[in-house]
Amino acid sequence: MRSGFEGVGAVDAQFQDSKTSSLPDRPVRLGVFGCPPTTGNRGVDALRLSILSGLASALPNGVEATVFDYGQGIRESSELPDAPIRVKLMGAYLSRRVTSPANLQQMLWALHLGAGSVQPAVRELRRMDAVLDISGGDSFSDIYSARRFRGSSLTKKVTLAAGVPLILLPQTYGPYGSPSSRRQARRILKKSTRVWARDLDSLRVVESLLGNDFDPVRHVASVDVAFILEPREPSTAVRDALLAFRDSADIVVALNVSGLLFNIEGYGRERFGFRDEYRALITSLLKWLVSLEGIRVLLVPHVESGYQHDNDATACKTLVDDLTKPEQERVFATPPGLGARELKWVIGRSDWVCATRMHAAIAGISQGIPTVAIAYSDKTLGVFETAAIARAVVDPRHLGNAELLDRIRRSFDSRQDHADALASRLPDIRNELTTLFRSVVELSRRPE
Numbered sequence: 001m002r003s004g005f006e007g008v009g010a011v012d013a014q015f016q017d018s019k020t021s022s023l024p025d026r027p028v029r030l031g032v033f034g035c036p037p038t039t040g041n042r043g044v045d046a047l048r049l050s051i052l053s054g055l056a057s058a059l060p061n062g063v064e065a066t067v068f069d070y071g072q073g074i075r076e077s078s079e080l081p082d083a084p085i086r087v088k089l090m091g092a093y094l095s096r097r098v099t100s101p102a103n104l105q106q107m108l109w110a111l112h113l114g115a116g117s118v119q120p121a122v123r124e125l126r127r128m129d130a131v132l133d134i135s136g137g138d139s140f141s142d143i144y145s146a147r148r149f150r151g152s153s154l155t156k157k158v159t160l161a162a163g164v165p166l167i168l169l170p171q172t173y174g175p176y177g178s179p180s181s182r183r184q185a186r187r188i189l190k191k192s193t194r195v196w197a198r199d200l201d202s203l204r205v206v207e208s209l210l211g212n213d214f215d216p217v218r219h220v221a222s223v224d225v226a227f228i229l230e231p232r233e234p235s236t237a238v239r240d241a242l243l244a245f246r247d248s249a250d251i252v253v254a255l256n257v258s259g260l261l262f263n264i265e266g267y268g269r270e271r272f273g274f275r276d277e278y279r280a281l282i283t284s285l286l287k288w289l290v291s292l293e294g295i296r297v298l299l300v301p302h303v304e305s306g307y308q309h310d311n312d313a314t315a316c317k318t319l320v321d322d323l324t325k326p327e328q329e330r331v332f333a334t335p336p337g338l339g340a341r342e343l344k345w346v347i348g349r350s351d352w353v354c355a356t357r358m359h360a361a362i363a364g365i366s367q368g369i370p371t372v373a374i375a376y377s378d379k380t381l382g383v384f385e386t387a388a389i390a391r392a393v394v395d396p397r398h399l400g401n402a403e404l405l406d407r408i409r410r411s412f413d414s415r416q417d418h419a420d421a422l423a424s425r426l427p428d429i430r431n432e433l434t435t436l437f438r439s440v441v442e443l444s445r446r447p448e
Helices: 007-011 044-060 103-112 119-125 148-159 178-193 200-213 236-247 261-265 267-272 277-290 314-321 340-347 358-365 378-386 402-415 413-443
Strands: 028-033 063-069 074-076 085-091 130-133 166-171 194-197 217-223 251-255 295-299 330-331 352-355 371-374
Touching: 007 314, 028 044, 028 148, 044 063, 044 085, 044 166, 044 330, 044 358, 044 413, 063 074, 085 119, 103 148, 103 402, 119 148, 130 148, 130 200, 130 413, 148 178, 166 251, 166 413, 178 200, 200 217, 200 251, 200 340, 200 378, 236 295, 236 330, 251 277, 261 267, 261 314, 277 295, 277 402, 295 352, 314 330, 330 378, 352 358, 358 371, 358 378, 371 402, 402 413
Parallel strands: 028 063, 028 130, 063 085, 130 166, 166 194, 194 217, 251 295, 251 352, 295 330, 352 371
Antiparallel strands: 074 085
8 A cells, every 4th residue: 555645646647738629629527425414513524625626626617516405306506606616415315204205215226126117316317427525524434424435435335337337436434344344345445436544544454455456546545625625704894893802812722613513412422432521621721721811712613403413513612601701802702604615714814733633634734723632533634634633633532631731731832833734734735635536537537
């Protein structure tokens, strides 16, 4: 297996100077699984928007992208209206309503029975030149639930059964706790046209699963696509309030809190094996930050799920309510409702970031802002290794709160060193993703 992140650049160097004249005159038709809108998770939104932007940049002749979501039928989308890309939405998801044509299981049954030509979602799928699947970044795993793994696997099984090239975009693979999950993952990885892992640890999982079927040309390491997400200025009211807050501080710290870990007492211990309580850690961290002269804290929610237990904004409100009035004056709670690009702009106004949600952390490091991540799975360390700042990850599964706080404080003190490391690494990351999307273009070519 390759060591380092040369996978995209070295393996796909053949595509660097490829001529787009070999593409059909019509727009290339691509499906996109694993990053639907309306989830409330801005990390998932960041993946989708980055994919669409990357495709628009790589396909000057235009692209027609169909994002599979939880709706019904085919609808137009207004995302990226100024880019040379037409975006549609189409329902295709795991559902208990087996009579729905958007049901992935119905689609798979139709294909197995030879009835794909009369199943409307399958007919649309077969029009596509290729399907890109990103599994929400980390959902091609049974660590969360059997149902979630089933849904993530079905998107890939349906694509392969339809005879459409399946391209797995950079994501985390595994862990797989059951032999059945490992067998399913192996079959999918073996049959996929291209498999990109977003870090070397995930590529090692792919290699372990495939054994002799591992192909260093088809199975390669890359980086998270959200590194290329472009920030966008929020509404005037939010912008002006934030800039006024920014001007009142010597240093602004962006703090992202996971609602899932904060709102449910004991969840971090029970679900992920934390040594101490996450809520106590975050409360102590915020109290320390607001006690520092010249420091102001920007609370940035990154998941606004309809389920209150998973809502970062709910956690932020609890944190602010528990502060004294003088402490509250040192805190700016980002209002809910901002999109992924607006939140990235907000995070970009800070000098240092501490984040628990993966893509809140990526919003910081992709802008060159020194960032420390509070990890609850191995995926965090893998992604930070791709950015050359693995030392900026702290893990509550291995450390108690006292040591975590000490590590976070030391990361704050070392923020200039982290900024220097990012400045050196980020140009290579952007070049790798440019090459990746050019590779997608070539891999998507199908004869008329």
